Amino acid sequence: MSQYRTFTAADAVEYARAFGGVDDPAALVEAQEIGDGNLNLVFKIFDRQGHSRVIVKQALPYVRCVGESWPLTLDRARLEAQTLVEHYKYCPQHTVKVTHYDETLAVMVMEDLSSHRIWRGELVKGAYYPQAAAQLGEYLAQTLFHTSDFVLHPHKKKAEVARFINPEMCEITEDLFFNDPYTDHERNSYPAALEPLVASLRDDEALRVAVAGLKHRFFAHAEALLHGDIHSGSIFVADNSLKAIDAEFGYFGPIGFDVGTALGNLLINYCGLPGLLAPREAAEGRERRLNDVREVWNTFAARFLALAQEKTTDVALAYPGYAQAFLRKVWADTIGYCGTELIRRTVGMSHVADMRLIKDEAMRTECIRSCITLGRTLILAADHVEDAEALLARIRQAG
Numbered sequence: 363m364s365q366y367r368t369f370t371a372a373d374a375v376e377y378a379r380a381f382g383g384v385d386d387p388a389a390l391v392e393a394q395e396i397g398d399g400n401l402n403l404v405f406k407i408f409d410r411q412g413h414s415r416v417i418v419k420q421a422l423p424y425v426r427c428v429g430e431s432w433p434l435t436l437d438r439a440r441l442e443a444q445t446l447v448e449h450y451k452y453c454p455q456h457t458v459k460v461t462h463y464d465e466t467l468a469v470m471v472m473e474d475l476s477s478h479r480i481w482r483g484e485l486v487k488g489a490y491y492p493q494a495a496a497q498l499g500e501y502l503a504q505t506l507f508h509t510s511d512f513v514l515h516p517h518k519k520k521a522e523v524a525r526f527i528n529p530e531m532c533e534i535t536e537d538l539f540f541n542d543p544y545t546d547h548e549r550n551s552y553p554a555a556l557e558p559l560v561a562s563l564r565d566d567e568a569l570r571v572a573v574a575g576l577k578h579r580f581f582a583h584a585e586a587l588l589h590g591d592i593h594s595g596s597i598f599v600a601d602n603s604l605k606a607i608d609a610e611f612g613y614f615g616p617i618g619f620d621v622g623t624a625l626g627n628l629l630i631n632y633c634g635l636p637g638l639l640a641p642r643e644a645a646e647g648r649e650r651r652l653n654d655v656r657e658v659w660n661t662f663a664a665r666f667l668a669l670a671q672e673k674t675t676d677v678a679l680a681y682p683g684y685a686q687a688f689l690r691k692v693w694a695d696t697i698g699y700c701g702t703e704l705i706r707r708t709v710g711m712s713h714v715a716d717m718r719l720i721k722d723e724a725m726r727t728e729c730i731r732s733c734i735t736l737g738r739t740l741i742l743a744a745d746h747v748e749d750a751e752a753l754l755a756r757i758r759q760a761g
Contacts, residue, residue: 499661618695626703
């Protein structure tokens with residue numbers, strides 16, 4: 363198995379037998395393709411008793427939801443595997459374990475997470491995992507701190523930035539986050555009733571300048587090894603457990619991008635809940651999402667500061683007060699990138715179940731409207747929000 367080919371279910375079973383690391387490879391007998399994303403094939407491999415034992419994931423050489431007209435580099439599979447391996451070093455309790463990777467076939471083998479559920483689906487149903495927000499904050503703190511200049515020697519850091527260069531996947535982010543929603547682009551998709559609101563984004567000079575600044579920092583600030591797409595659909599949860607998956611957008615970028623993307627997806631759910639649940643359950647769920655936002659940031663910031671005090675290796679960066687000053691900058695970035703996530707998931711092409719599954723068309727339109735409006739508010743307010751409590755106050759004020 364050395365030349366690239368697109369896997370069938372039978373190929374996935376054969377590959378899992380060879381590289382799955384199970385005690386009895388012959389017991390693996392069946393594969394089910396479960397990929398529902400835009401970029402990859404994902405197979406669950408089952409044994410004779412019908413138990414899922416291992417996951418085989420293969421990158422496709424094009425965007426799956428578009429087809430071969432939008433080609434993609436297969437090197438993203440290497441980047442995903444290596445990002446997850448690096449993150450697992452520093453936060454194994456919250457990162458999926460990669461047990462094998464083949465660069466030529468763009469295939470990796472991972473631990474099975476059948477005991478977990480995708481967080482977005484659970485949020486849409488109104489299910490609550492009270493530990494998840496703190497665990498996500500812990501994951502972000504551990505992975506982003508340990509791959510930053512606070513720890514890595516400058517020579518090592520520069521080598522790592524080169525190893526994780528990811529231009530094609532970053533270009534997708536750059537277009538979908540910072541370009542398409544603010545232009546009249548064919549990839550955009552939103553209710554026709556919202557055309558005046560979306561058109562106003564294109565004409566808002568202050569907003570466009572702020573988005574340009576966020577994009578420029580995404581280009582230029584190689585602060586840590588990001589997951590690059592840490593939304594609620596790339597997180598598995600169970601009782602007292604959380605695991606990050608799907609890191610093909612991994613690269614060295616601004617820390618606030620990962621934190622902001624994570625918070626943004628919690629707020630997309632916040633905006634969508636009135637259309638997904640009955641009024642009382644929706645109100646309770648929205649309060650939980652705000653508490654989740656607070657918990658993610660407060661856990662991340664507290665753990666990052668504790669790690670900085672304990673493990674910073676650079677003399678200048680270890681000076682008292684610098685880590686706190688750095689986190690103030692990360693906080694402003696976080697709010698800005700959070701806002702761009704809200705807008706790109708509602709105006710751009712990357713729609714999510716938190717809005718898509720709202721059955722009532724008028725309610726769906728209003729939930730999308732509130733999401734776009736909140737996104738704009740956060741981008742414009744990013745430099746003026748002092749802390750998590752002030753952020754929650756602005757969200758409540760925005761409605």
